[in-house]
Amino acid sequence: MKEASANYETLIYMIYRFNGQRLKYSTGEKVHPENWDKNLQRLGNNSNKQSRIAFKDSNSQLDRYEAKVIELRRSFELSRLELSPDLFKEKLDEEFKKDSRVSKTAVVVREDFLNFAQRFINEALSGERLVRRRNKKYVPITLKTHQTTLTNIREFIEYRGRSVDFDNIDLNFHKDFIRWLTNVKRYSSNSIGNQIKHIKAWMRAAHTEGLHTSRDYESDEFIKPKEETGAIYLSNAELDKLYLLDLSDNKKLDKVRDLFLIGCYTGLRYSDFTQLKIENISEDGKRLIVTTQKTQSKIYIPINLQVKAILQKYHPSIPGVISNQKMNEYLKELAVKAELNHKVETSITKGGQRIAKFLEKSKLISTHTARRSFATNAYLAGLSTIDIMRITGHKTETSFMKYIKITGEETAIRMGDHEHFNRSALQIAV
Known part of the structure; x- marks a missing residue:
């Protein structure tokens, strides 16, 4: 630090001896x-998680400097x-201080929030x-929702009559934007949460x-507001109904059914179970x-x-790709044929109001039901x-348990079969 004994913020210098x-x-x-940890040479107290989170961007930048010096050496x-x-210094300036090479007489215009978000x-x-942190491309559908968020912010600016820039993306903006998305746009809590997530990603x-x-x-x-919706899963008995459907007269539904069941029995996402190749099967076929x-x-x-x-049925190929939208339409038709008409309660907060409905499973089934079915049945x-x-790819048990869609009654039945609830009564001598 420039002034280690100061009682105010001071510059951080990198010292490298060679x-x-x-x-x-x-x-x-x-x-x-x-807020400086002398042992770690980073911001924040290593034993305090919140402290580390608060300074993670600054520490990431310090990591970049350290890695660059080693690379240059x-x-x-x-x-x-x-x-x-x-x-x-010359090479570090080229990497981190590109503006230092710009003429001092040049006028530098800072990029604003809206322009940066679009970039x-x-x-x-x-x-x-x-x-x-993943070094992979964004999925197009994700970027479509990013663009929706930016469009909504532009509408919000026009509605409120005040500009939005980096310095006023604060808690007041957060409160006002959520209120507008709720009352004016009448978005669901999860949709609002996704938009806040995008804003946080842009700001970071x-x-x-x-x-x-x-x-x-x-x-x-x-x-980021979020809530559990009425996502469903299909039991093994319901999957059997689908599996045993005679679809010999409808090749389109036959293919969709088989693709969906592969997802239900493997836990793969739509993007993976619709892209399977023979090469994905191990040499022993297991x-x-x-x-x-x-x-x-x-x-x-x-x-x-x-x-x-199913794989033997299509050998030497595997059922091909179908659009997610079309597959969801066909799945609802399949569910009707399989008489998956059991009603389940669904609820969603939309426009600030909690809306509960009882709907037949055939109206709720989608490609993502396959993954939830695999996790829940397993x-x-x-x-x-x-x-x-290890198969679903969830990193924490907390996130995994959100996929487990069992009712309180199912839990009670499962617990009732446990030996804890079936102990013999003790004979007590008197």
Whole structure:
């Protein structure tokens, strides 16, 4: 730090010693001395999770400086360049302080929030900007929702009659925008939550690029509303109904049924079970080996008898791709044919009001029902939660349990079969 004993924020300098020489370089980041961890040489108290979260962007920037210096050192040595502090500074300036090369007489116009958000979307569409921490391209449907959020912010600006920029994306904006999305646009809680998530992603990326210093978006109060909806799963008995349907006179529904069942028995997402190839089957024919599109994780899934029969039916190929929208339409038609008419309660908060309905499963079924069905049926069968998560790709048990769609009655029945509730009454001598 520039002034370690100060009682105010002070600049953070990077010190790097090499060959008896010393590089001192300003990172541009600031910290109050009481928030500096001397042992870790980073902002925040390592034992305090909230403290680490609050300073994660600054620490990420410091990580970039450290990694760049190490990279430069190796590059210089391979090129047999004579190492010097000035050489390091020149290359560091090129990487982190590009504006320093701009003429002092040039007028630099700072990019505003709306322009940055549009650039973020455009770069993500072109593949120039990748998903943070995953090094993979954004899914087009995700970017479509990003664009919807930006359109809504423009409408909100016109409605409110005041501009929106980095410095006023604060808790007041958060409250007003959510109120507008709720009362004027009449969005559901989960739709609103997605839009807040996009704004937080834009603010984080813009902060990393040095476009603002605001931190309100990291506050615990800058929440992303969300709620559990009436998502359904199909029991093994219901899956059997679908499997046993005679669809010999309707090849279209036959193919959709088989694709859907592969998803139900493997836990794969729509984007994966509609892209399966013969090469995904292990040499002994007992497992599917799939690198998932969303997480790029390699997973191994046992092939059960139903999936084995479906694969043999289409050998040497596998049922091909169909659009998600069309498949959801056909699934509802299939569910009617299989008489999946049991009514379930669904609820959603829309326009600030909780709306509850009882709907037949045939009206609620979708491609995502397959994944929920796999997780729930495997859980009810007593498979290890950790083993199921290895297939579904969930990182935490909390997120995994949101996929488990069992009713209180089903839980009670399952618990009733446990030995804890079936102990013999004790004979007490008197």
